Amino acid sequence: MSEIEKYIAPDTVSDAVKALSSGGVTILAGGTDLTPQVDAGRRSHAPTLMNIRRVDDLSGITQNKGETRIGCLTTVSEIKQSDLAPAILRQAADHFASEQIRNAATLGGNICNASPAGDMINPLLVLDASVELASWKEGAMEVRREPISRFFTGPGKTIKHDNELLIAVVFDTPGPDFVGYFRKSGPRPALEISTVSVGIGGDYKDGAFHNVRVAFGAVGPTPLRGKATEAMLEGQALTAEVIDKAARAAQDDATPIDDIRATSWYRTHLIAVFTEELLNNVCQN
Amino acid sequence: MSEQVAFQHIEKTSLIGTRIKKPDAPAKAIGKTRYINDMVLPQMLYGKILHAGRTHAEIVSIDTSEAEKLPGVHLVITAQDTPDLKLGFVKDNAPLKDKVRCERDEVAAVAAESEAIAAEALKLIKVTYKDLPPVYTIEDGLKDGAPVIQDRFPDNKSLSFKFTHGDMAAAEQKSDIILDDVFNVHYVTHCCMGTSCAIADFDHNGKLTIYSQTQYPYNYKMDLAPALGIDPGDIRVIQPPTGGSFGAKLDVYPFEPVAAILAQKTGRPVKILFDREEEFINSPTRQPARMHLRTGCTSDGILTFRAADVMMDNGAYTSWGPTVPVIMMRTVSGHYRVPVVDFKGQAVYTNNAYAGSFRGYGNVQMTYATAQHMDMLAEKLAKDHNLDPIEFRLKNAQKSGEVTPQKSFLRECALAECLTTAAEASDYVNKLNKYTAERAQEGRYKRGIGLASSIHNAGGAKIHKSDGCGTILKMDDYARVTVITGASEIGQGIDAVIAQIVAEELGVPTEHVNLVNNDSDLGPWDVGVHASRTTFIAGNGARRAAIKAKKQILAAASKQANVSADELDLRGGFVVQDKDGAVVTKLDKMLRQMHFQPEPDVVMVSDYYEPNSEPEGRDHISDHSAAYSHAVHIAEVLVDTYTGEVKVEKVTMAQDVGRVINRMGLEAQMEGGLAFGLGFALSEEMIFEEGRLKNPSFRDYKLPTAPDMPDLDIHFIESDCAEGPYGAKGIAELPTIVVAPAIANAVYNATGIRFFNPPMTPEKVARAIWEKKQV
Structure with missing residues (x-):
């Protein structure tokens, strides 16, 4: 039994970050991962439970000077319904768990849970997003930005320090030529943990694909970018041959394992299927 | 006025x-609604059970002293406190065990002031085990010198069943086509939304009131009493609202006597309530089965014989699971006229989980095999002898007044009407031919249509002295x-x-x-x-x-x-x-x-x-139900041949219901029953590794969700059963029984691949399609 000794619910970001500086704090946002993980004995509460849901500044989507900013407390439902969220992010939100979980689960929580199968992470990799990490240093709040592609170090592990709070996700607002698609799979249409997920995005103009970014979920210890696939596609016209080569490259990028949800064979197979499917979507866009 | x-x-x-x-x-x-799970009685204690978590072991010692010292703990019990108490179909099970035979085995139990204290106390119980060589397969269980699971059954052979009728050699001689295949039906479980719960309360005269989810309160007393060492007359069974049973509560399982023993010894009401993970690991499963099926047929489409050799993994204890041949041996033929029948069933003890009763009892397994054989014959006869697939089935469909070799008297038999109604409503034959033709063409998505049918008892089943x-x-x-x-x-x-x-x-x-x-x-x-x-x-x-x-x-x-x-x-x-x-x-x-x-x-x-049916008898061959009913399902699927995903788009159901009583309740039973069959066919599977369940959660055990449900076109055929109320027949199990093989036949129609080992998960289907392409 992990005992919670103290419960705090700060109103401001600085109070929240200040509370983290003393250590021994578990952060509660939507609770949709935290609660079942504690119940299952896979993680335990630190002595202080900090509910950050009362911090207003941490919620919502804004655009400013070509940058989109999504507060860490923004729920998956809010993203799904927002015109300011790029389509690829809304697609992932639409396939996320169930209505009830989407209403509670937050973007920051999904990122910090650092599951290789985290559905919201994949499109953020495609958008080349960065995360903002806030900490309390010498009487003031300090914020650092890190690209999300470098954020994850293993299943459930990130570069975020215990005294840091992930306060927002930022990315360049996609331009008019940007096209992005997300696809995940599992045996049933709802409430499904991804067997694999693939996201592809880039500027599709005059029949050629530029600034291509490809991301894979549930095929390695962290969500990952498909560098070989990106290199293969960069600047190319999406002919059947290129798409086929990209699908093979995607299989080289991914390093899936066998587990009870799928074999590595099936994951590798799906990577090619989805890569091809999404590139065909891009062509038809 | x-x-x-x-x-x-x-x-x-x-x-x-x-x-x-x-x-x-x-x-x-x-x-x-206040379900049993919500109930709290004054002075109630919370019971929790320590499960072995290993599959075959001697219990060398148990030290409960630390657990007993924990504040809030009232009592800790082990097998030593419950000697000579037995339960189960052959009384091979006990409330608490002195030897471990499977993962779930109940080793000790605690009664405490709160669930949290009871859980903490379990961690303080020190058990020393000496692991024994385990048995995880039927083959290993039958080997010479195999480890013995139950001392009373030194060859590990549990229940066995046999039925033969007619001259098999002559029937084989007459057959132009003989199909010979092995079907392996997997482990699934009931997944009741309300997890298992019992609340036991003794009064000062030694009378037990047990709040229970049981489905059979009167005989439950008879089964519970020997597990407590009290008189059945001293038990009152109250069944508060329950979140589902579906056969899972048709036997006494160890948590129930354990709750009662804790209540008896503490003098306080005791409640045991499983969490979801406990529910997955410690509840009965559907009986898995390996069914070697042979079917004979003449070139003009007349069935000549059916032989089934069914091997069952009994698991460590015998509940209702391995008794399913009682129904299998009837339904192995029974709705298509099969003059010669040979059925063998054998259950073998292992260190795996054990099965109970589950909606469709035995027939979900059997029909998965027989309805695919019928489809395979129909295809062959259509191709080689130009026989229409519905005509083939109608030729063999039994009619009112016939008596099956197993002595089921089909007083009102509407199978033919079910077949023609469902086939016409779904345009079965045209679609079957169209999709067969489309199968060879290029394209990622393939459609398929598949038909299955079965028979089930529809007027009770006289397995006890009275029904x-x-x-x-x-x-x-x-x-x-x-x-x-x-x-x-x-x-x-x-x-x-x-x-x-x-x-x-x-x-x-x-x-x-x-x-x-x-x-x-x-x-x-x-x-x-x-x-x-x-x-x-x-x-x-x-x-x-x-x-x-x-x-x-x-x-x-x-x-x-x-x-x-x-x-x-x-x-x-x-x-x-x-x-x-x-x-x-x-x-x-x-x-x-x-x-x-x-x-x-x-x-x-x-x-x-008392219905006019006959008791089962020793050999289980009698007119054991006051009525029998038939159903035909036609499933239409869309298969993504790349991902292997099977979407069941529509199911046309025609079932002989005798007479509709409550139309709304009947429709709900059709829909709910079908959902069970859908999960069984496509996604539900308990994954065991060395006797341990690897997916005890709804995240990894894939129950169908609302978007998985197909459109249903339900046709009630009213055969007007003479014995039934207003002509009605029992209806609840057939919807679960028939749909899975209909889906399997539809997947075959779409892909050209037969799936004898459900579930047809996306991976399994994708892999089979991929392998077929490689050849």
């Missing part, structure tokens, strides 16, 4: 076949009716059906019928909720009781109005003239007049209905 109504005429109408709302539905919908149900009916001075029935309401809808039947007979609104049941001290005897029997048996009982009450009222009215009782009827809360509905008197007034007179005539009647 009486002057006003004197001129009124009330037409004869009927409630039978109409839509009756389930009385408890609003309370359940708004969260007002009856008692009913007590009384009417008060306000014409309100109370029906005390032995039939339990566990969500299946007998509450609505009994109200409907009694209202029909007594001419009162359904809301004026109160049901009293789910308490063994109040209700007369009933077998229980199983075998698709409750509407048939308890419905007949309620009807017969209501008819007795009606006779009594009309006899009194006849005297008063000076007309023959035959000329009177009860309608709309009045006694009326039967011929024109002219009102004679108000029913409540009539009842008061009967009551308040020098020789009071109060309506209090009773009935015990």
